[in-house]
Amino acid sequence: MNIRTLKSLHPTSGPTPLTATQMISLHLYINRPHGSEDSLDSHYGPYISTLPREFDSHPLTWIVQSKRGMETGGVPLLKYLPSSVYASLVKLHDRFYQDWDAVRVYLQTANSYISSKYDAYLDHNDVSTSNYLWAWLNVNTRCIYYRLKASREDPDNLTLCPILDFANHTPNGLHSMIPAPSEADIWDAAPVKPTGFGFLSPADASVQEGEEIFLAYGAHPSRTLFIEYGFVNKLLSNVEITDGEVDVQDVVESLILDHKSGVFVKSVLQDKGYWGDWILYCSAESAQPSWRLITALRLHCLIVSNHTMHHNAIQPWCDVIAGKREMISDGNELAWKELLITICDTIITKAQASLDTLESEGAEYGHSGSDGWLAWMCENIRTLWREELSVAAAVKERTLRGDDF
Template sequence: MTTPVTDSGLTDSDEQRWRAMLEWLKGHGMLIDEDHLLVRPKHVADAGNGLFAIVDIPRQSPLFTLPSKTKINAETLGHYPRSELLTATQLMSLHLLLHRPVDGHESDDPNFGPYISMLPRDFGSHPLTWVVHQSLGVASREECKVMDLMPPSVLAELLLLEKRFRTDWEAVRQYLDNLPELSQQRRSKGVHSELILDFMWGWINVNTRCLYDDLGLDKDDNMSLCPVFDFANHAWFQPTMEPLREGESENWQVERRSPGERGNLDLVCVSCDRGIARDQEVTLRYGWHPNRTLFVEYGFVNAIKPEEFMSGVYPGEVNVQDIVTDLLDQQGDAGTFVKKTLDAEGYWGDWTFHSSPSPAHASFRLITALRLYHTFPTRPDFGGAVSENGMNTASRAWRDTIMGYTDDISEANEKACGETIREICRKVIERAEIGLKCVKEGEEGGGGWYSKSLGIVEQLWTEELWVARAVLLKLS
């Protein structure tokens, strides 16, 4: 049976939910007439719903103003008993868990029900869903296949995301155990795995849709879920909308806010330096993230052309931590010393190649790690060439480079680093070519979300291939 859709491309159900949410917002003081709410959601092919202008909008003009009490955050959820035990992410995810709409129905939350009912109902195509399903033993063959085909750097970042999720779930689980009257609200869900999946639904909504919002709380708690605003899709280049808080603007220009203006204030969304045409999509920049991070955190990637990589316009990135770690593991005691030194000095991990700014290059963190690596003979039987304070002569020269006292250790060291970077590039290129071939083979018999996900994995491998080639070309 085909689901009816409206002129906007929304399903009838989503259109009804949008109207119900507008009435709820109006009841909380939001102006929703066409002079004050200049946007509305529409369906976007292959991207879900997006936000679109209903009129021509000049540059730096207000699109709508969202009342503070309609935002879900640590302040508006402060009524929970001992809410200070939870972070904002945990608290908001808990609230969504407790008020998740049951299939075919709307949220039962008396305060934010119309907004929660408007949130995405399913995250089956989000990579966190696959890895959690796998841990619960309920992953489909397609979910396992897509994870098997991911670049190692992407899978490593996904497992870090799962670790964050698990930490938050454990905190909320313990919180519910101590407050049985709350957990009773979802007791009908039964088994543990279903409860964690409901929490995962809430957690992904929070992780993908929250806006940074300076509420005057601890650093990681300054965030809010914001109705209407969260329909806006990501644009890595030239977004058309930005959020401001009440008191943050004058003639819609951003100002430095005084400490007294911190708190749960109204949110004003304005157009950027360019105007927005009627029916044009209104977009945000979620951040200058590589496709690896966008995919793991949000479940999508930027579609990039080869020339945008090669010209340095697009900030492509490859994380090569697994390759460098393998190099160190092969060096016995020397590798162990390098690991400890890098960790102590804050240079362990996050070793990357970049396509931007041009020319393509290895990150300073990677160069720093390789400089130290090449201060020792590359042999497993490394012995006592370390002074009492843990540094030999060469590694003391390395420390001078990170302190800015000198540009490099020696010409020979720089040459060795360059050759190792070339070798890392070749390894990235080789495995990317193999990965792309495997993705092509995995496309047989696929469809729906599986084919779309394989297309994303193909783009992830392609980004690694292009960036590594660009870095290798620069070193030629």
């Protein structure tokens, strides 16, 4: 089910064109099964009937419900999310509503252009939004990359695929298979005709009869897995997290803007393309701030030490980002690293306090019943905080040790 196989079912000439995500979601939206019944779609009904019937445990559902004044399901868990995770969730929420708005415009336009077959789906009420949310989350969590367009990077290169949809996924290469490149990918040319899926088995492991083969979804930070797919990789209790990342946008943004030079620093960083996307990284081999974060902290410390907000004063910083010099000065290096330690301490303190709060308040979400997944999601949120704590502590340790970044 993709933009090519659905184009004959939903007109693409006349009405506002849809992206692949919007079109597949539209088809699922108007063919959602009622209750436990099968989908009545004559084209994809059997497949649609195998899809998840609800996404109550997905954080996007919580924020959509919270915007409508609801306090049920996972809505109360929103207050426990790390700031960076909540910010990413808001972006996903905005993306969802952009697609929903586009689909509603399409339905209205198509309805007047060809027929009244979309009449029953034009309402913009809670039920319609909930049904489209169900459709959209099926697309966002289950579509896989499939080359359909001339450009390899075209966002419409995705598809829902029966049977393959049953495959379990894994973040590592153990007993995992990866899609083989198509001829279009090999030659970086437009696909001549649709091709089937080919898969490559792992090169460094043998698979025995009866063992499960997984699809490898690659390395993603827990924040991405939680926001996009509604889970994080399972960890054993109290196991130290050696791989992860923390988005420190909120902490660094406040640090910069709370200073009298904040507006000037922000304008310079925006002009040079370095505002935002500030990350702390941690792996088994290393722990460090991103280059973008180092660059922002260097500028902030330079302006603070010079007590001046003038473009001539930032020339040493400009020389660094241009590759003309390695650093601004020894003093600037000491200053931004001290600031980095402060940032890490802020994250560690916040993470530990949040973990303590979850420990004391999370028990109420451990009951069984229709919302039995709440205890599982509480543990996922704990994992998000443990990752922030571990990554920040590792970066702080390396900074205090005097390691070069």
